[in-house]
Every structure is written in structure tokens, then in C-alpha cells.
Amino acid sequence: MIPLDFPIIQRALIGSILAGLLTGLVGVFIIRMKLTSSSFCLSHAAFAGAALGITLSLNPLSMALIFSAIIASIIGPVADKAKLHADIIMSITFPLNMALAFIFITLAPSVSQLTGEFTTILWGSVLSMDINDIAILAIILLVTTIVFYLLWKEFFSIMFNKMMAEADGINTKFFVYLAIFIIGIVVTLSLKLVGGLLVFALLVNPASTAFQFLHELKKIVILSPLIGAATCAAGLILSLFLNWPVGACIVMISTLCFAISVFLSPKRKRG
Amino acid sequence: MSIHKEVILKIENVSTVYEGERKPAIKDINLTVNVGELIYIVGPNGAGKTTLLETINGLLPYIKGRVFVFGMDLQKNGRKIRSRIGYVPQDFMVEPDEPFTALDVVLMGLYGKLGLIAKPTNNDVDKAYRVMKLLGIEDLAKRPIGKLSGGQQQKVMIARALAKEPEILLLDEPFSNLDPKSREMVISIIKNLNDHGLTTLIVTHDIKSIIENCRRIVIMMDGRIIADASMNEAKRIFEYSTFHTHVYL
Ligand SMILES: Nc1ncnc2c1ncn2[C@@H]1O[C@H](COP(=O)(O)OP(=O)(O)OP(=O)(O)O)[C@@H](O)[C@H]1O
Numbered sequence: 233m234i235p236l237d238f239p240i241i242q243r244a245l246i247g248s249i250l251a252g253l254l255t256g257l258v259g260v261f262i263i264r265m266k267l268t269s270s271s272f273c274l275s276h277a278a279f280a281g282a283a284l285g286i287t288l289s290l291n292p293l294s295m296a297l298i299f300s301a302i303i304a305s306i307i308g309p310v311a312d313k314a315k316l317h318a319d320i321i322m323s324i325t326f327p328l329n330m331a332l333a334f335i336f337i338t339l340a341p342s343v344s345q346l347t348g349e350f351t352t353i354l355w356g357s358v359l360s361m362d363i364n365d366i367a368i369l370a371i372i373l374l375v376t377t378i379v380f381y382l383l384w385k386e387f388f389s390i391m392f393n394k395m396m397a398e399a400d401g402i403n404t405k406f407f408v409y410l411a412i413f414i415i416g417i418v419v420t421l422s423l424k425l426v427g428g429l430l431v432f433a434l435l436v437n438p439a440s441t442a443f444q445f446l447h448e449l450k451k452i453v454i455l456s457p458l459i460g461a462a463t464c465a466a467g468l469i470l471s472l473f474l475n476w477p478v479g480a481c482i483v484m485i486s487t488l489c490f491a492i493s494v495f496l497s498p499k500r501k502r503g
Numbered sequence: 504m505s506i507h508k509e510v511i512l513k514i515e516n517v518s519t520v521y522e523g524e525r526k527p528a529i530k531d532i533n534l535t536v537n538v539g540e541l542i543y544i545v546g547p548n549g550a551g552k553t554t555l556l557e558t559i560n561g562l563l564p565y566i567k568g569r570v571f572v573f574g575m576d577l578q579k580n581g582r583k584i585r586s587r588i589g590y591v592p593q594d595f596m597v598e599p600d601e602p603f604t605a606l607d608v609v610l611m612g613l614y615g616k617l618g619l620i621a622k623p624t625n626n627d628v629d630k631a632y633r634v635m636k637l638l639g640i641e642d643l644a645k646r647p648i649g650k651l652s653g654g655q656q657q658k659v660m661i662a663r664a665l666a667k668e669p670e671i672l673l674l675d676e677p678f679s680n681l682d683p684k685s686r687e688m689v690i691s692i693i694k695n696l697n698d699h700g701l702t703t704l705i706v707t708h709d710i711k712s713i714i715e716n717c718r719r720i721v722i723m724m725d726g727r728i729i730a731d732a733s734m735n736e737a738k739r740i741f742e743y744s745t746f747h748t749h750v751y752l
């Protein structure tokens with residue numbers, strides 16, 4: 233039986249569910265606004281930030297947040313300046329973030345300290361979640377939900393067609409910038425759960441699964457976070473049973489869900 | 504319709520250049536439109552008709568001259584102006600799998616006007632339904648927009664522009680996918696709204712509609728306005744069939 237009474241595991245479960253809700257929600261915006269590169273670009277920005285934090289003996293998570301927030305804020309304006317889609321700018325920024333991370337690592341004082349921190353960031357360690365991590369996740373989930381709820385009609389219109397939204401008098405640039413900024417924060421915070429390498433699956437899979445079943449974005453944006461939470465919780469439980477890495481188990485479950493959804497999808501049926 | 508001629512749109516010496524291009528797509532355009540006018544804009548492919556419409560609602564920035572809409576400078580009040588202009592773009596097509604219903608799309612027309620944070624009310628939904636009913640597409644309200652036919656989608660985009668209750672209506676070939684009966688219906692709706700004072704600019708190649716309804720025609724060619732004729736002059740122009748075959752075909 234799973235020892236659910238162990239506080240560590242309870243925290244891990246709550247953390248997984250919160251992160252699943254959060255990434256599932258944000259994933260809908262990532263897919264509809266065609267910002268899929270944001271997941272690897274911004275997770276590596278967080279990675280570079282954490283490396284800088286370790287090098288300067290500052291808190292790696294705060295530095296990761298600051299760094300990815302800065303990168304996330306400049307991507308939109310750079311994309312507009314370059315007249316390229318933000319997704320392309322993020323693909324360009326992604327190796328830059330890697331390069332910065334490597335440089336910061338090289339400058340770091342002690343290698344032994346680094347290894348532990350980086351393993352966490354790369355692969356996640358949900359079992360090391362403390363009450364603060366959970367509180368931060370909960371607050372960000374709340375804030376993100378409120379922001380998307382209040383500004384839903386603008387995002388909704390932009391996700392249908394940006395040019396038409398602009399023609400109706402909506403400030404589309406602002407909303408794209410805001411979305412990328414929120415994605416940066418969410419990606420950084422989910423690093424602790426699955427790590428920078430697997431966060432992609434968390435962001436893209438639940439929304440893609442929900443798209444298989446529903447024709448209305450209004451419903452998808454509710455189903456996707458639920459799928460995210462369920463797959464994260466299921467992945468955690470699987471990992472406890474099998475004693476496999478949590479991030480990997482979550483990705484396996486979430487990919488399996490997507491695969492099944494493709495077969496079950498009513499959108500592929502005729503008559 | 505107002506008896507006093509009140510200017511709603513004034514374009515002075517405007518040129519618009521697409522990014523990365525050297526040659527302006529429209530050059531030295533001058534156009535004054537009064538409240539309640541119905542203007543047809545015609546000209547061959549590439550003449551600059553779409554560019555002109557998108558310059559008027561500020562989607563394309565102009566590099567020279569000045570544009571005033573509702574008495575406001577377009578460069579300073581773009582968004583406020585756009586929230587009061589209905590725009591039906593040319594050849595707007597939606598992928599089959601887009602997760603939006605026809606009603607969602609029609610309702611979006613109102614979003615710019617509602618302002619931040621405000622949610623559409625039941626009243627707004629009724630308004631959207633009424634416009635869809637007017638266009639005979641209320642049965643399609645709950646269908647995904649991408650699963651509609653080209654003509655049905657075009658009607659949804661017209662409904663979106665009308666639901667906004669615009670003060671200026673810009674239509675870019677709004678009949679291109681419509682069957683003759685639907686075309687008649689859309690024209691009569693537009694004429695009816697125009698009779699109630701809605702300023703309307705229509706880009707079309709549909710000669711029949713022009714001959715029957717035209718009060719003022721603007722002919723464009725190679726980025727310039729080459730003729731801006733009143734109803735009677737326009738009628739005379741169209742009596743020369745050779746002329747319109749030359750201009751349109
Ligand atoms: N995005 C763009 N970038 C560069 N040039 C463009 C762009 N769109 C249009 N043009 C050019 O601007 C000119 C005017 O184009 P516009 O689309 O306004 O023509 P139009 O009169 O609407 O034609 P049509 O009847 O085919 O719709 C053309 O020469 C075209 O090649």
C-alpha cells in the first residue's frame with residue numbers, strides 16, 4: 233500500500249496535483265497561441281538562472297524565477313521587432329540559455345554542490361517539495377487562474393485569430409507578452425516536479441489530449457488542467473510503486489493518455 | 504440619414520508601404536467620407552483595395568499623410584477607433600479543427616467594445632443570435648466554425664462585424680463565397696443598415712450589385728484612386744460595358 237500518511241508523500245501528491253493543474257491550464261494557451269518552444273526555452277532560462285544563483289551563492293530557485301521572467305518579458309518585444317513569431321525567437325533563445333548555463337556552471341565555486349542542484353532542476357525531485365514550494369505553487373495557480381479568468385475574452389479572441397482581435401480594438405501584443413510571461417513563471421515552478429527536460433510533456437500533453445475530445449475551447453480549458461492533475465498524481469503513485477523516477481513516470485502516463493485519446497477521439501469517427 | 508454632411512472619415516495624402524517593400528501599396532490617397540454613405544471600391548487584383556481598408560482601421564500603419572476617423576487621429580486612437588469599426592476581411596478561412604463555435608466567433612465582435620474584464624452578458628448573446636438569425640445562420644450557432652462551408656463561414660464573419668453595431672462597416676469582397684440568393688440577402692441587409700445611417704465601404708467585383716446599388720464608386724488602380732464618382736457619374740461609367748470589363752476582368 234502507498235504510505236499516504238507520510239508527510240513527504242502527501243506533499244509530493246499535493247505538489248503534483250497543483251503543478252498538473254497549472255501546467256494543464258497554461259498548456260491550452262501554449263498550444264492555441266503556438267508558443268510550444270516556450271517550454272524548453274524558458275525551462276532552460278530557469279536552468280541558467282539557477283546556475284547563476286549557485287555561482288553567486290544566491291537562492292537558485294529565486295534566481296531561476298528572475299532569469300526566466302526576464303527572458304520571458306523580452307521575447308515578445310524582440311519578436312515584434314524582428315517580425316518573427318515569438319516561437320522562433322524562443323527557439324533562438326533556447327541554445328543561448330544553454331550556453332549561459334554552461335558558462336555559469338564553469339564559474340561555479342564547488343562542483344559537488346552543483347551536481348545535486350542540477351540533478352533536481354534537470355530531472356525534478358518532487359519528493360523534496362517542502363511546504364513553501366507547495367504554497368508558491370498554490371498561489372501561482374490561483375493568480376494564473378484569476379488572470380486567465382478575468383482576461384478570458386481577450387485571450388479567447390486572440391486564440392481564434394489575432395488579426396481579427398486587433399481589428400476589434402484589442403491590444404493583442406500585450407496579451408501575447410503576458411501569456412509568455414506567465415508561461416515563464418509556470419515552467420520555472422514546475423521544474424521541481426518533473427525537471428526542465430520533461431516539463432514539455434506536462435505543458436503539451438494534457439491540452440493535446442483534451443483537444444481530442446472537445447470542440448470548444450471553453451471546455452478544453454477546464455478539462456486540460458484536470459487531465460494534467462490526474463496524470464501527475466497517477467505518475468507519482470506509479471513511481472512510488474515501481475520505485476522509478478517520478479518525472480519519467482508522469483511523462484509515460486501522460487503520453488499514454490494522449491495515445492489512448494487519439495484512438496478514442498470522437499473527432500476521428502464517421503457516422 | 505443625416506441631412507447635414509458630417510465627415511466620419513478623412514484620409515489626407517496617405518501612403519502605406521508593406522514592411523520590407525520599397526514601393527507603396529497605396530500612394531497619396533485622398534478620400535473624404537460622410538456619415539451614412541455607401542461606397543463601392545473597385546479595381547483589379549493588386550490595386551490596393553485591401554490595403555486601403557486595413558489602413559482605414561489602422562491594421563496597417565501608413566508612412567505618410569493623416570487619417571481621421573470619428574474626428575480622431577487614427578495614429579493616436581487606433582484601438583478606440585477599431586472597436587467602433589466592423590471589418591469583414593477578404594478570404595477568411597478557418598481550419599476544420601478550430602475549437603470555436605459559430606456563436607463564439609460572432610460574439611467576439613463585441614469584445615473590443617466591452618472593455619477589459621467585462622464579460623459578455625445574456626443581452627450580448629441575444630444580440631449575437633439576432634444577427635445570426637438575420638443572416639439565416641442561427642441553426643449553425645453551436646457548430647464548430649471550421650466545419651462550416653466557405654459561404655457559411657463568410658456569413659459568420661459578416662455577423663461578427665454586424666454584432667459589433669459598428670459606426671463604419673468595411674467589407675472586403677463579402678460576397679465572394681455566397682450563392683446568388685445569399686448575396687441578395689446580404690446586400691439587402693447592408694442597404695437597410697445603410698439607410699439607417701451606417702457608413703459602409705464595400706470592396707467587390709460583383710458588378711450586378713454595383714450597378715443596382717452604387718451611390719458612390721471609388722476606382723483604384725496601381726495603388727492610386729483613379730476615379731471617385733457620384734451615383735450618377737457612376738451609372739454613366741457603367742453604361743460603358745467595355746470600361747468595366749477593362750477595370751474588373
Ligand atoms: N503582405 C504584403 N506584403 C507586401 N506587399 C503586399 C502585401 N499584401 C499586398 N501587397 C502588395 O500591395 C499591393 C496591393 O495589394 P492589395 O491586397 O491591397 O490588393 P487588392 O486590391 O486588395 O487586390 P485583390 O483584388 O487581389 O484582393 C499589391 O501590389 C500587393 O502585391
Ligand SMILES: [Mg+2]
Pocket residue numbers: 552553554593675
Ligand atoms: Mg484584396
